[in-house]
Amino acid sequence: MTHKPFDDEQLEHVLNNAPKLSDHRSKEDILNRLMADTRLQDNIHLQEAIQQPVEDEQTQQQSNSLKQEERSTESKFRKIPFFMSVAAVFALTILVGSMVMNNQAEQKDQASTAETATYSTLQEDRATKDASAKDEVLQSNIVTEHERILSLRSSVYEEDVKDAVVFRIGLAGRDAESVPMTYVIPNERVATDFGTEKPSTLQMYEKYAPQIDEEAKGFTDYHPYKGELKEKEDKLVHVLPKDNDYDVASATVNEYKGTLEDTFSDSEYTEVEIQNEDGTPYEFSQDGEPSQAMSLTGAKHYNYYLYKDPNGAEYLSPDFRQTFANVTEALTQMKNKNDDVYVPVVPENVTYTVKEEADGVVITFDIPLDLTSLEPIRATQLIEAMMLTAASFDQQLRLDNVVQESWEGFDLKNYLPKPVGPNKQYMP
Structure with a gap:
């Protein structure tokens, strides 16, 4: 992930607000800690510090040389707190910057996670809706095809x-x-x-x-139908009124009988009797004689x-x-x-x-x-x-x-x- 680098003002602000450091340890304590740290075994300055010659009381020259080296070593060790302070400030700067960047990264990660979760949820919802829509389209197509078949097939099966x-x-x-x-x-x-x-x-x-x-x-x-329809055992009886439209002409008589046949054939009735209101067989004007019962079973x-x-x-x-x-x-x-x-x-x-x-x-x-x-x-x-x-x-x-x-x-x-x-x- 790419982070925005610190500018000079931000770095100065971090350094100015860094804690003031002080060190009350003795030089020997610092040297011993440094000598015990395995990470500094290859440090040239430490090697110079620990390679001081053994004090030779018999030779004044060696003594003077030893004193000179001790002063040199002491001078070097006096520089250690300063170097350590700078190193601490630098380390603190890096640490604070790292914490800030990590915090920003964490916030971005959380935001990204939330956005990803939201996007994932939206994607899942969209996928569900798309699948549902596809199912609806498929079902609609099946229904449409079925209705199309039914619209062309006009009979009942x-x-x-x-x-x-x-x-x-x-x-x-x-x-x-x-x-x-x-x-x-x-x-x-x-x-x-x-x-x-x-x-x-x-x-x-x-x-x-x-x-x-x-x-x-x-x-x-x-x-x-005009008149009265009633059941008589396994027969159907139609009582026609005296004035009706079924007996106007031969065509209307055929139409009337055709509708009776189409309506009551394939039923529980074997025949239909057409009667006058007094119960006598109706006589159609075109026939000139009382009507016979019309079969519904043939x-x-x-x-x-x-x-x-x-x-x-x-x-x-x-x-x-x-x-x-x-x-x-x-x-x-x-x-x-x-x-x-x-x-x-x-x-x-x-x-x-x-x-x-x-x-x-x-x-x-x-x-x-x-x-x-x-x-x-x-x-x-x-x-x-x-x-x-x-x-x-x-x-x-x-x-x-x-x-x-x-x-x-x-x-x-x-x-x-x-x-x-x-x-x-x-x-x-």
């Missing part, structure tokens, strides 16, 4: 309902057609709303249907198309509920454009063959399908519409001759999972 229940409902489109929606409701919310008792499908409908803002989604304000074999609402939102839905005899027919005809409401999800230049196997149905593309050649959302809609079509026949789907081995979480090397329902939604 088993993984989505591990801690939730499904509430199905058919929303009335502005083209007088029902569009199936699948709401995912967490178990905690259901428990809060209904307690420990498992609610029936009708109870869930009466609770959650009024909470859906249909018009905000681009649909008609349709739910809850499998509905559909293929899926793209439906766009006036707000621009897109949903996967059956094309006016057209049914098919087998899955091969349903998948093959997905390329056909039948009307101006529903848009095929299969591009015109994409061709394929369909084969039914023991484990499911296999679609093989005639030319290797590069999903990146499509917009990501279009590629995902193509896959999910085919999956939903196969699922309506209770079949799994596999896609062969696709360039990619995976897409948006789908393992394209194996059979794809059967969707629980189309158009995943969450309750407000």
Whole structure:
């Protein structure tokens, strides 16, 4: 460590304030102490002092010489206190300076230690914050990626309902057609709303249907139904008021029945009876005869198309509920454009063959399908519409001759999972 040197004023101040020294020891005592000090054995002055000749009383000349040497030695020893004083002052100066510098060095070291400790603490805090920030960024990226996948995968799968229940409902489109929606409701919310008792499908409908803002989604304000819904054993009964909007035309009747089917199929009810207020079967004006109970258990074999609402939102839905005899027919005809409401999800230049196997149905593309050649959302809609079509026949789907081995979480090397329902939604 570099220290600032003393200047003349500081040195003079130290010397002036040094203690006054005095020495009352005899010369013999000083000489004996010096002779006993091993560090001074090589000192020339000490050697001269101790090498005085033995007094020879017989020779006067030697005596005179001895006296002369004694006087010389005495003179030399008289100088010792002066030299020792100067040496002491010099030593004291060095000692005081050393103490001052050591004290300053110690203070600097303490300050440096404190600064180092503070810096170290700041560095540790900064490292902790940096690590935490990196973890947050990583978690944020994982969440963002997961949300991105979910935003493209519009259907509901088993993984989505591990801690939730499904509430199905058919929303009335502005083209007088029902569009199936699948709401995912967490178990905690259901428990809060209904307690420990498992609610029936009708109870869930009466609770959650009024909470859906249909018009905000681009649909008609349709739910809850007019009239009275009630349970009758394993059946559902809908008592229609005398004046209602469900029997205006054939399109509105189809829309009404479509919403009932999308809402109450896959439930505990086997069928729905439509009655007048007096309990008799309702007679739709287009039929000219009392209505028969509508089955809710029969499998509905559909293929899926793209439906766009006036707000621009897109949903996967059956094309006016057209049914098919087998899955091969349903998948093959997905390329056909039948009307101006529903848009095929299969591009015109994409061709394929369909084969039914023991484990499911296999679609093989005639030319290797590069999903990146499509917009990501279009590629995902193509896959999910085919999956939903196969699922309506209770079949799994596999896609062969696709360039990619995976897409948006789908393992394209194996059979794809059967969707629980189309158009995943969450309750407000």
